[in-house]
Amino acid sequence: MENKILEMKNILQEHNIEKINEFVSHFQPFDIASMLVELEHEEQLIFISMVPIPLGAEILEYLDPELQYQLLHRIKDRFTSSFLNEMSSDTIVNLLLSIHPHHAKKLLGFLPDDYRKKIYTIMNYEPNTAGRLATVDYIAARINWTADQALHHIRKVGHDAEIVSYIYVLGSRGELVGVVSLKEIILAKSGTQLEELIQGDAISVLVNMHQQDAADILSKYDLVAIPVVTEDQRMVGILTVDDLIDVIHEEATEDFQKLGGSQPLVEPYFKNSIWNLFRKRIVWLLILFIAEAYTGTVLRHYEDTLSEQIALAFFVPLLIGTGGNTGSQTVTTLVRALAVGEVQFKDMFKVFRKEVSTGFFLGITMGAVAFIRAFFLGVDIDTGSVVAISALFIVIWASIVAAILPMILHKLKIDPAVVSGPFITTLVDGTGLIIYFSLAKVLLHL
Amino acid sequence: MENKILEMKNILQEHNIEKINEFVSHFQPFDIASMLVELEHEEQLIFISMVPIPLGAEILEYLDPELQYQLLHRIKDRFTSSFLNEMSSDTIVNLLLSIHPHHAKKLLGFLPDDYRKKIYTIMNYEPNTAGRLATVDYIAARINWTADQALHHIRKVGHDAEIVSYIYVLGSRGELVGVVSLKEIILAKSGTQLEELIQGDAISVLVNMHQQDAADILSKYDLVAIPVVTEDQRMVGILTVDDLIDVIHEEATEDFQKLGGSQPLVEPYFKNSIWNLFRKRIVWLLILFIAEAYTGTVLRHYEDTLSEQIALAFFVPLLIGTGGNTGSQTVTTLVRALAVGEVQFKDMFKVFRKEVSTGFFLGITMGAVAFIRAFFLGVDIDTGSVVAISALFIVIWASIVAAILPMILHKLKIDPAVVSGPFITTLVDGTGLIIYFSLAKVLLHL
Numbered sequence: 083m084e085n086k087i088l089e090m091k092n093i094l095q096e097h098n099i100e101k102i103n104e105f106v107s108h109f110q111p112f113d114i115a116s117m118l119v120e121l122e123h124e125e126q127l128i129f130i131s132m133v134p135i136p137l138g139a140e141i142l143e144y145l146d147p148e149l150q151y152q153l154l155h156r157i158k159d160r161f162t163s164s165f166l167n168e169m170s171s172d173t174i175v176n177l178l179l180s181i182h183p184h185h186a187k188k189l190l191g192f193l194p195d196d197y198r199k200k201i202y203t204i205m206n207y208e209p210n211t212a213g214r215l216a217t218v219d220y221i222a223a224r225i226n227w228t229a230d231q232a233l234h235h236i237r238k239v240g241h242d243a244e245i246v247s248y249i250y251v252l253g254s255r256g257e258l259v260g261v262v263s264l265k266e267i268i269l270a271k272s273g274t275q276l277e278e279l280i281q282g283d284a285i286s287v288l289v290n291m292h293q294q295d296a297a298d299i300l301s302k303y304d305l306v307a308i309p310v311v312t313e314d315q316r317m318v319g320i321l322t323v324d325d326l327i328d329v330i331h332e333e334a335t336e337d338f339q340k341l342g343g344s345q346p347l348v349e350p351y352f353k354n355s356i357w358n359l360f361r362k363r364i365v366w367l368l369i370l371f372i373a374e375a376y377t378g379t380v381l382r383h384y385e386d387t388l389s390e391q392i393a394l395a396f397f398v399p400l401l402i403g404t405g406g407n408t409g410s411q412t413v414t415t416l417v418r419a420l421a422v423g424e425v426q427f428k429d430m431f432k433v434f435r436k437e438v439s440t441g442f443f444l445g446i447t448m449g450a451v452a453f454i455r456a457f458f459l460g461v462d463i464d465t466g467s468v469v470a471i472s473a474l475f476i477v478i479w480a481s482i483v484a485a486i487l488p489m490i491l492h493k494l495k496i497d498p499a500v501v502s503g504p505f506i507t508t509l510v511d512g513t514g515l516i517i518y519f520s521l522a523k524v525l526l527h528l
Numbered sequence: 529m530e531n532k533i534l535e536m537k538n539i540l541q542e543h544n545i546e547k548i549n550e551f552v553s554h555f556q557p558f559d560i561a562s563m564l565v566e567l568e569h570e571e572q573l574i575f576i577s578m579v580p581i582p583l584g585a586e587i588l589e590y591l592d593p594e595l596q597y598q599l600l601h602r603i604k605d606r607f608t609s610s611f612l613n614e615m616s617s618d619t620i621v622n623l624l625l626s627i628h629p630h631h632a633k634k635l636l637g638f639l640p641d642d643y644r645k646k647i648y649t650i651m652n653y654e655p656n657t658a659g660r661l662a663t664v665d666y667i668a669a670r671i672n673w674t675a676d677q678a679l680h681h682i683r684k685v686g687h688d689a690e691i692v693s694y695i696y697v698l699g700s701r702g703e704l705v706g707v708v709s710l711k712e713i714i715l716a717k718s719g720t721q722l723e724e725l726i727q728g729d730a731i732s733v734l735v736n737m738h739q740q741d742a743a744d745i746l747s748k749y750d751l752v753a754i755p756v757v758t759e760d761q762r763m764v765g766i767l768t769v770d771d772l773i774d775v776i777h778e779e780a781t782e783d784f785q786k787l788g789g790s791q792p793l794v795e796p797y798f799k800n801s802i803w804n805l806f807r808k809r810i811v812w813l814l815i816l817f818i819a820e821a822y823t824g825t826v827l828r829h830y831e832d833t834l835s836e837q838i839a840l841a842f843f844v845p846l847l848i849g850t851g852g853n854t855g856s857q858t859v860t861t862l863v864r865a866l867a868v869g870e871v872q873f874k875d876m877f878k879v880f881r882k883e884v885s886t887g888f889f890l891g892i893t894m895g896a897v898a899f900i901r902a903f904f905l906g907v908d909i910d911t912g913s914v915v916a917i918s919a920l921f922i923v924i925w926a927s928i929v930a931a932i933l934p935m936i937l938h939k940l941k942i943d944p945a946v947v948s949g950p951f952i953t954t955l956v957d958g959t960g961l962i963i964y965f966s967l968a969k970v971l972l973h974l
Binding site for chain 1: 555556710749751777780783806821823830835839842849860861862868885889894901905942961
């Protein structure tokens with residue numbers, strides 16, 4: 083990689099277009115973009131003014147919006163205009179929304195009127211919706227065309243489309259009537275009407291659908307792109323699979339961070355300042371601290387029991403830790419199963435039975451182990467028995483709480499990922515202590 | 529949905545092929561498959577013998593391997609043969625590996641010799657590799673062809689291909705020379721050589737690459753399919769984006785379950801017996817129990833300190849809980865950032881600085897809050913100060929441990945997801961207690 087970048091730097095110094103073309107012909111646009119970011123800014127400008135426009139536009143797609151802007155801003159106006167017309171509309175929308183509105187306005191001036199209007203429409207949809215993520219570079223056909231006419235049309239306009247695998251068949255009002263794949267058009271007998279090639283009602287998503295739901299539909303139907311329509315079925319654009327893969331990654335990352343008990347970071351890790359990390363984390367830490375604070379009240383309540391039998395304190399972290407671990411295992415499994423749709427609210431009773439049964443056997447095992455541990459700590463048999471029975475009940479209790487809570491939150495449309503490991507741990511801690519000390523009081527007659 | 533199923537049942541009773549065709553024409557194969565699983569088995573058999581073979585094959589793709597087998601096994605042999613020849617090779621491989629080898633052998637008998645050989649090759653690759661996931665239904669072209677010849681070839685064989693968006697250009701030994709998109713072939717001027725259309729070296733993956741890595745490459749280069757080759761560049765098949773989306777989901781689910789502190793479930797939630805859930809969870813529960821057991825030793829060591837100042841016990845769950853929560857936040861953020869490549873081992877020092885600084889400010893805040901809590905529990909100022917200072921140090925300590933551990937494990941090629949929330953919690957619990965009681969001993973002169 084580093085050799086390649088040096089080679090690139092040398093070639094750029096020569097200002098020899100043929101050598102540059104020969105160099106880039108060995109790489110994919112993504113790889114060239116990865117090399118480009120390692121160059122000096124002046125070198126980047128030379129490079130981008132010397133590669134063929136279509137390739138340059140593809141390379142620009144892989145760069146950060148800031149760098150995209152710096153390059154588009156500093157090259158000659160006619161290049162800026164050509165690049166913008168070659169870039170995909172979703173990249174342009176992302177670029178325009180990431181830079182200063184004043185700069186965005188200047189760039190918008192380079193676009194033809196009707197294209198600018200389409201870009202405006204997309205920019206006005208809410209963040210994280212299907213509409214905002216859509217690209218307008220798709221190929222549309224009329225319902226009364228034949229397959230040959232469609233193919234002719236593709237040959238004419240296909241160059242600007244982000245994806246040509248599907249052709250979207252529109253009615254007279256611009257409403258989506260059906261989808262035909264390029265494969266079907268190519269394989270169709272001469273003279274076939276597009277209408278005959280449409281199989282079933284078109285799968286589409288509404289502009290205001292959440293991007294996560296759109297990604298789910300795309301992966302359910304094994305599609306490469308999905309049309310985005312308004313309430314009255316007018317076609318706005320398409321979502322492509324590569325953008326939705328990014329959405330899947332993003333949403334999984336968010337769930338991870340929520341499970342870890344912090345608010346999701348919007349930016350990649352290193353783009354977050356210390357202050358930002360602090361802000362995202364302190365909220366949950368404080369909430370959990372306040373929730374956990376009642377363990378102090380519980381323990382103070384049992385102060386006498388505790389001072390009579392100080393050995394009971396030895397097992398506090400162990401018992402509440404085990405309860406928390408059990409709850410955490412169940413919660414993560416269920417949160418994920420709910421997120422991917424394997425489990426639904428109507429399965430609640432089934433889940434409950436399964437988790438409680440599993441919890442029972444886990445409890446028996448952990449109780450036995452706790453008894454052995456108490457023995458080796460040199461604690462008397464009675465206290466050991468209290469620890470063992472407590473372990474049994476705490477594990478079952480943690481399983482119950484962890485099974486029910488995510489289901490109820492899911493039903494209440496609260497993201498169950500917020501019932502993170504730390505949250506369930508906190509909840510089980512105090513209640514676990516009550517179980518432990520109540521049993522101790524009764525069984526040890528304290 | 530339920531109405532549709534009733535309608536379907538009624539139509540099936542009439543055995544009227546036209547009505548069935550009219551009914552299915554309104555749906556996508558995925559939707560028909562979702563309805564089919566709700567029918568009686570006899571009805572399923574009638575249905576699958578009456579729909580057109582290509583549509584039936586598409587519907588079969590969405591069913592469980594068990595149901596696929598039951599249907600293929602009970603319909604007439606000539607149907608079985610036609611369906612198998614229409615189904616995609618990766619579905620067939622998955623089916624054959626899920627049923628009894630004896631049954632698999634019988635089904636393999638329905639395939640043409642050369643196709644059977646290809647299927648055998650795929651079946652012999654290791655699970656979770658690119659090779660095992662590949663489909664052999666792709667379109668290959670020769671390097672010396674023109675675009676027109678390639679298009680003619682696509683029209684001839686395209687029907688059996690899973691994806692026609694890319695054409696794979698092979699050399700004389702069957703080695704992959706380059707990839708050309710169908711778009712480029714369609715847009716090419718008449719007489720263009722395929723060689724001229726190839727841009728850069730083909731992106732491909734080796735047969736034994738892990739499926740997760742293959743998915744990463746596909747999403748990095750925004751591809752819809754990626755060719756799978758042997759060490760000597762011979763083409764084996766392609767991985768398609770829909771299969772890789774499933775891989776992305778699977779791998780995220782595994783990471784979730786590991787973070788939750790249990791071994792990943794291979795099957796969907798409800799397919800796991802109670803015994804299986806028990807087995808997956810008890811291992812980690814026991815490991816964590818044993819790791820946590822030393823908190824008992826620590827507390828027994830400080831038994832005298834504890835009995836002199838019993839109020840110290842009130843804050844044990846709160847302090848170790850806060851330490852665990854802080855560690856858990858950092859670990860989940862970093863594990864995810866490592867998994868998606870945002871953070872690398874070489875960034876260790878940067879991560880360390882960032883996390884310790886964040887931890888410092890979090891610690892200050894939590895220390896202040898802990899002091900307030902101690903005050904309201906009616907504890908004396910000295911003990912309250914010990915609790916506050918302990919909170920500060922424990923939070924910083926938890927940040928340090930949680931920042932370093934995943935990085936080191938990642939470097940040692942141990943999956944950092946195993947440094948799950950529960951694991952870091954356990955680790956911080958005992959060390960946190962040592963910090964707490966050492967401070968108490970010194971500051972309270974106990």
